[in-house]
Amino acid sequence: MHEVDPSDVTIDLNLPVNKQKIREQEIATGDISTFSVPEVLYAKDPLIIDTKEKFRENNENNQENYYLKKNPYKNQIKETLDISVSNKTIDRALSIFSTVIKSLRFRGHNIQINKDNTYAVINEEKIQINITERKKRDTNSENLINYINYNNTIFCGELHFNIFYGYKNKKTYKDTSHTRLEDKIISIIAFLEIQSENIKLERIEEEKRRIPKEEIIQPKCSRQQSWYERSYYGNFEGRSFWQKSWWKNK
Secondary structure: OOOOOHHHOOOOOOOOOOHHHHHHHHHHOOOOHHHOOOOOOOOOOHHHHHHHHHHHHHOHHHOOOHHHHHOHHHHHOOOOOOEEOOOOOHHHHHHHHHHHHHHHHHOOOEEEEEOOEEEEEEOOEEEEEEEEEEEEEOOOOOHHHHHOOOOOEEEEEEEEEEEEEOOOEEEEEEOOOOOOHHHHHHHHHHHHHHHHHHHHHHHHHHHHHHHHHHHHHHHHHHHHHHHHHHHHHOOOOOOOHHHHHHHHHO
16 A cells, blocks of 8 residues: 655645625624614615505506505606515515615615616626515415416415626525525625625726727727828819818818
8 A cells, every 4th residue: 555655745724715704704793783674564765665565556456455546656656676576475575675775775885776677786886686486386276366377386485585696697595494584684795795896806807808909909990091091081182172171171
């Protein structure tokens, strides 16, 4: 059996840095009350109010609710968050989204709505986010009428916070058998901040790669332009009076 000389063995002590954990610890060292999701929804943010009203409005066709049909506020709905959940979980989803928005602003960031999409704006970089509820196959045919779902699936109460970044990349924080989405707000904010930094670095590197290409193309364009001017405007004395006047005033 071949013996290995201990002096020939090298051990790499530079372990990979876990940026996610470091950022989470940095956030957790301060005031974390902003990152706590309340048990009861307090709809003060216009985005939360409008999203809830739009959700109610979309359900008017599924139920006889004369108050909602006569509600004058529904005509004033403006921007709304990207949420796709059931009636039972809408308040919980809005509470989570409200906490994420407050946490982003607490960290110096913002939220932006573009048509039907919601974006976290961090370091001037936009990252699309939304909340959805997982569906499962419905084995009880009677529930098909209640949920009005022709794909034979129903909402199961499991909420997902989805983050879309880079080129077709997606990160999902969700409920599990042992954890709740409400307990992952700090992780969500940390991940968003790190990805915004990565996106900015990638964009800067892309611009650096693009500049040399433009420097190569530019001289060629200049030569073509000078040839065009020489061929068309070079014989200045042979031009008419109007052509000379136009060229002088150019």
